[in-house]
Structures are given as structure tokens and as C-alpha cells.
Amino acid sequence: MPALDKRRWILLDAIILGSFQTQVAMAVGAGVLLVLALWFLARLALKPAGKRPGLVFDFAAAAIATWGAGAWSFPGETWVNHAGAVAWVAGAMLAWSMVDRLVFSARFQRRRAVHMPMILRQLIGFGVLLAAVSAVLTFGYKKEITGLIATSGVAAVIVGFAMQDLIANVIGGFSIHMTHAYKVGDWLLLDDGRRAEVREINWRSTRLLDNDQVSFELPNSEIVKGRIVNLNRPGEEHAVRMRFGLDYDVPPNVAKEAILAATAEVQGVLGKPEPNVFLIDYGDSAIIYELRVWMRQARLYNLTCDQIRTQLWYELKRRDLRIPFPIRTLEKRTPNVPDHLGKAEGGAVATVLSSGVLACLSEDQAKNLVRQGGIRIHGSGEAIVRRDEEGSSMFVILDGKVAVTGRDASGARITLAHLGVGECFGEMSLLTGEKRSATVRAEGDVLLLEIRKADLAPLFEEVPELVERMGGLLEKRHLATAEASKGGAAWSGGAATGDQRVSLARRIRSFFSA
Template sequence: MSEHAFQLMILINVLGVLGIVVWHLQGRSRPTQRLVAQIIFFIAMTISLIFANVMPFRFDAPHLEGSAALVVTAKILWWTHLSWATIGFVRIYIVLDGRPRQARLIQDLLVAVVYLGVVLSVMAFVFGVPIGTLLATSGIFAIILGLALQNTLGDLFSGIALTLGRPYTIGDWILLSDATEGRVIASNWRSTYLLTGAHNLVVLPNSVLAKQSITNVSKPDENHQIMLGVRVVPTRGPKFILNVMLDALNSCNGIVHDPAPSVSLVNIDAAAIDMELYFRVTSPAERSLARNEVIDLVYRHCLANGLVLAKPPGSQTTLQETSTPMPLPSVEALLETIPMFSELTAEERSRLAASATTHRLAAGEKILDEGEVSSRLLIISVGIILLHKNDEDVARLAPGDYLGEKGLFAGTPEIYEATTLTPAKLYELNKEAFEQLVAERPTLADDLVASLSNRGTQQESGAPPTIASGGSGIHLIQAIRSRFGARHI
């Protein structure tokens, strides 16, 4: 070997070792910089090999001593840097493609293929090992190993197929044909991990997962449709009943209103009208809360409109049950359902009910202005009331809900504007109706404060944001007693 070639071999080995040091110092957190440095070292080594007239993909009988050993180490370092540069390109592509986690299996497979190819190339072009014979001999061993690892290989290739097909990504909520459902939180060579709604971790082998039909609830978005079956006794016409069900859905705060919920009439006979209510929620995790609210509102709207829920199919029904509508709820019946008046006696509720006045409003009529100090309590008997602020819808009130309590009891202004979304019937209780009750029973102020505070902090699904105390309980008690002419504590 000439002195010039010898110097080039030393340079190549120095570049190879220096490239390895730089590669490790940059770390995994800087893949782009690592790839750029790797390419620079690889190009410099390639140019040096060309000038030294050494072809790394051509076999020359090696000598592992003296200056010839430098050629062997130079070729090995060149193939090593080639593999790292190729792997760097693969990882950069995956990052730029936006799939760093989802394509982990493909990335690992490509890395393994690159390393295997480099090892075989070094054996063939550096040490002259007959690769064809080696592969033929290892085929028998591969068959034995494949039979022993049949299940593991099934999971492996199923994982590759799922990754290539991309039926889901990390973070998606999926539903399987065996009714298993949950959010995908991790995936590896062998298994996929689901976190269920019950907060349990389900580990599914990829081969089992690949054999099932998969419904991706998160695509195109997580809006999830729910169907609820309802049976109503046909004491009124189907169109009237359908409109009542639509009102129940439209008064729900826990569902999506764009697209609008819908009702489908399925069947009718002498005993019942069968319907299916369709509505959407923003996430599968919201299904139970939304279903609970819809069921509650269906009951309240049926009660407000004199409708009766039908018995299950096959139950015996009388002619009177299918032909006589339920009486509409009175103001006294509504007072019994309101927690604020739970501490009142039946006689006190009757006195309040007797002083109530009835209002019938068309859709779109304003009830309360934002900033208004109300002097009346309005209880919804029929219809939907919309609360909005700065032209944005905040909440919807249904039969059995009430509004105006902030101004009536505490003298504080309303924070929302209230208008009717549908034709409505309201019962009004004014300040004079409560003055005598508070005067006769001063402790009623304490009960009102407790009810107002609970109503203000209630955060359950569908609970409209109404009153915020704005002060301590003792200040509320003083405000209520002052407003109703009672002494301060």
C-alpha cells in the first residue's frame, strides 16, 4: 500500500471513529442535526475511499495485520455509517409525516432490515463469506424457529398490518365487534393497550385485534350518536308527541345541537307509539351523562304535556290507560319538585301556589334582561327557556326549572338574558308571596341560602349555570332578610 493510500486509510478510520463520537454526543433528541452530521462524515469517508481506490462493495482478500487491517476497519466503519445515515432518513421521514408514535412498528422493522443488510454486506464484501450458502443453511433454522414462535410472529405481523392500514392511531376511541371499547394508549410489536371507560387497562394481542371488526369512534371526530327508544301512550296525536320529544332533546344541555337531534316514529298501535331519539355527544365519555339528562327531560316534558310513558311490550293495558291523558301538573305539584321549597310545609306550598299567576309566551319573547334585578320567581311549566350572554347560548331550561331567584331573594342582578326558545307556559311568584312566609318563619332565610348556594355550585351534566353566591352565606342571609323586611342577624 502506498504512503498516500495509507494516509487516506488512517483518515477514513479517524473520520469513522469521530463520526461515532459525534453521533453519540448529539443524542436522540436532535435527529435532524444528527442526520446532517452523519451525512457529512459519510460523504467525507466515501470520497476518501474513492481516492484510495478502495471499493467497499467489492471483496478483496483481507489481511488483519499491518496496514491492510486499516482497509478492513475502514470498510466496516463505512458500512456502519451508511446504515446510520439510512436509519436517520427513515426516522426523519416518519417525524415529518406526523406519525412518530403510530409508525413505531414500521420504524423498528426498517431499522432491523437495514442492520441485517449491513451485517450481510460486511460479511460478503469485507470477509468474503458466501452469503447464498449461509442463507440456505439458516433457512432450516428459520423454519424451526418460526414454528416455535408462531403465536408471537402472528402478533408481530398483525401489528405491522394494523400499522400499515392505520384503522386507528394513538389516542383514538375504538369499539370492537366483541363489545370491547376504549381509548388506544399504546401499541407495540405484540399488543395494543386500551383504556376503557371504567378506567381499566385491556391488553389485546395484535393477532386477536386484527381478526375483529373495528369501529373508530374518533374518526372523523369524536362526536358520537346515541339512540334512545321511547314508548308513549297515544293519548295525543303522533305529531304532538313527536314535537314534545323534540322539545325534550332541544332543552338538553349535554348534547350537540349542530347537527340538530332528531326523532323517528317507528311504530304505532293501540297501546303505544314507539319512537327512537337520536342525539350526539362530543365524546364517548359523555354518553352516560347525556343519556341520563335526556331520560330526565323526556319524563319532565311528558309530565308537562299530559303524556304517559307506555308499559313494556306484552304488558296488559286497559282502555282507560290508552285513551285518558294525564292532567297537566299544577303549580303546587311543580313546587314539590323544586329543592328550594323542600323545607316548606304542604300548607305553605299551597299558599304560594294560590298566589301564582300564569303567563303564556310565544317563542322568541324576552323574559329577563342581563343586569336586571328580578322581583319575581318564574317556574317553567311547558316549553324551553334559553339563557344567553353576549349573543352566545349558555344553557337551556326545561319544565320544572326556574329563574329569577337571584334578584327575588338576594337583590342581585341577572348575569344572563333569558328568552323563550319555544312557546312556553310559566308560573310567576312575586316578592309579596314570600314576605309573609319569611316573616312567620325567619329560619326560612337559612334554607333559601342553602338552596341558592347548592344551585350556584352545581356542576352536574345539564345543570344550567344560574346563581353565583358572590359572597358568604351570612351576607346572603342578611340580604334575604333585609329584602323581605326581616331583622339582620
């Protein structure tokens, strides 16, 4: 009899164990099916928006699958109720995540170009989480929320003191959003003088990217305490001010003209509103001027300031103006000028003139022409002369190279020639009074001798051959320009006939005798 009872108990245990294993297998299978179904539905919903399920979905899917499988295979178990509470909270967060991705990220930002600040989206998500937890505690566990808050008052005070900086940052971020102080994409002028673009505004800090492509974050509480300078409000146009000191001997109007000339064609500077120059102060060794230009793209600030300062150096050099400095001791100052820029001081310029179209001049005549003419320095990329502008001088290249550009028959810009040392340009305007027929730009730093009408007129009387040579050069350039406008390749042009040279020589003599 005892042996029979023992066999019965063994058989009963086997039946119970087999039933439990079957339940577990069914629960696991049901959970996997639920996860796959949720994943398929999420992918189907997020596909039009180009989004993918994230960590919130993974957690919610696992919680919902565990609760659903447990409720089906192990109904009435205590742990199933706890899993259900977690699943409800996770489901609420999943619902908000789907709304955030489909409505705010996809519909508002992409279709309507309306940006909802990250901090507001995070605060709404926190509110949804808090509401879900409160609902589960109230309806699921029959707990009074007010009682829990009252009994944990001391702990809340302790936590509040410990998290006061964090809370201040959250309040600061909410204040930034409500006052519209700045938004993602705006450029800010920071207290240290740097300009930085707003890349993200979250619940704790603002992430910025400066002109050096360095990303950094500033706590929201620190930003709202200081002065916020938004370069994009009320419009993208904003002024940039730069100060320069010029010699007391320079008349203010001449100084202002030189500074304004240096801003022409500088990248980033707007033509409207126009740049302005103000006389700010009389310093110890210089008169201080302030240049105000207008920009639209703050990311070009460093490049724009560099180009203005660079162009101003060349402009002041050409006008024989200098930037003074305090002198403490009396000493003999030697010019710190590169050798190739100091050619005008010796006879090297006359040697350059002995070749090319001016080769018929004697050494004394060449030196005299150098003394009467003007030595000019232009920086890389500067336009020395421009097409269709008035001109009354020609230039001889003493050092460096220039590029000559014009227009073909269709109006497209073409490069006509590259000229080097000893070659000249601008002779057409000097000899005939016509407007410039091409634009000439410096390729690197270039040193030029400017020859004016008054400098050349006496030489035509002394050296009649010079008129013939200039006429030949003029006709050669005329033919080259005509070829280029029709699609020709070379600016050197064809050779002029004898009759053509004689006709141009007469025209030159008539123009210079007028």
C-alpha cells in the same frame, strides 16, 4: 553467563509489559475521545428537533469506539475484526435511528403534521438491521446467505410454528397500516360497546384508551379478524342512537316532541344534522322510540347520554307523561317523590303564595289559583325562560332557587339576581305581553307554579289591590333592568313612585281587558 541471560529476559519482559500497558492506555483514551466526539455530534444534530440520543446511540457509540481504538492500538488482532463487524451493524442502526428522529419524528410530524405509523418505522428498522447483518456476513466473513438459509430450513419451520401468533400480529398491523383502517387519534367502537381512542399502533398490538381513562392493548390479529368501526371516518360527525319506552296513551307525535325537547342545549349534541326520533316497535308495555343525535367528540359520549336521559325525565314530568314498566301484580302504588317536590298536593303552596306580591289574596283564592295553575319541575342548569323569547305566563318559586341573567350596556352577560322561595319572575311578559327581558336558570332542582293570563284575569276583578301590587312590582323590575344595563349592581331596583304605579296599573287593566 546464565545470570546475565536471566537479567536480559527480565528486562525484555519489562519492556514488553510496559509497551502493552501503554497500548491499553492509548486504546482507552482513544475510545473515550471517540465516544465524546460522537455524543457531541449527535447532540448537535438532534438539538433542533428537540430530541436526545437513546439506547441505540449508546450501543453504537460503544461499538464504534471499541473498534476504532482497537484498530489504532492493536492492528491485525482477530478480535478487532469481530469488533468491526459489530460496529458496522451498530452504525447502520444508528444511521436509521437518526433518520427516524430527524426526518419522520421532527420534520413530518411536527412541521407537516404527517404521522408515520410506528409499525412501519419499526419494520424499516428491522429491514436495515437485516441488511447490515447480511452485508457483514457476505463481505466480511465471506459467507453465502443463501446457503445459511437453506441449511437452517428445518429450524426456520420450527421457529415459524412457535411464533405464528407473533407473525399474525405483525401481518395484522401491516394490514391496518396499508388499508388505513384507523390511525393514532381515531376513536373506535369496540365489540363490547366501549369507545376507545387509538394511542399507538406497534408491530404486535394496538394500544387504546377508553372513556374511563383505562389503557389496554388488543392484538392486531384479533382486530383485523373482527369488524372495525372507526368513529372518525369518513368524518368526525357520527350518530348515536338511544331507545326509550313511553306509554301507549301518549300520541307518537307528542312523544317525539318531548324526546327532541330533551336534547336541547345538551353538551356534545350537534345542531346540524338535526336530531331525529323514530318509532321503532310496539313493545309489551310501551311504545319504543329511538333517538338519533349527532356528535363530533366521542370522548363526551357518556356525559351526553347522561344529560339526555336526565333532561328527558324532567321533560316528561312537566308534560305529565310517564315511562311505563311491566306490571306483574296488582298493588296500590305510592308515589316515590321527595317531600319537597310533593308540596303541590297539599296546602303548602297556598302558604307560599301568602307572602310576596300575591299576599293580598285570600286562602281560598290562593288555593283556587294553585288548582288552575301548573306545577313544573326543572333540573339544575335548565333554562326556564330565555331572554327575547315570547312568553305569556309568570312563575312563583315554591322550592329551590333560580339565577336571573341579562346583558349590560356593552352586551356582556351579567347576573342580575338570585331568587328563592316565594319570589316570582316572568311577570313582565304576563302583564304586558312583552318578550322576556332576562334568562332564568334553575340552581338545583326547582319547583314552580306557572300562572297564566286566564288564571290571573278573574282575580284582578275580585281583588283590585292586586293590580296595584303587580304594577308596583313591574315598575320596580323595569328600573332594575335599566340600572343593570348601565352597570348597576342590584336587580331589586329602586322604589316606584305613586304616579308610575298608577300608570302601569292602567296599562295592565287595558292589556287584560283586550
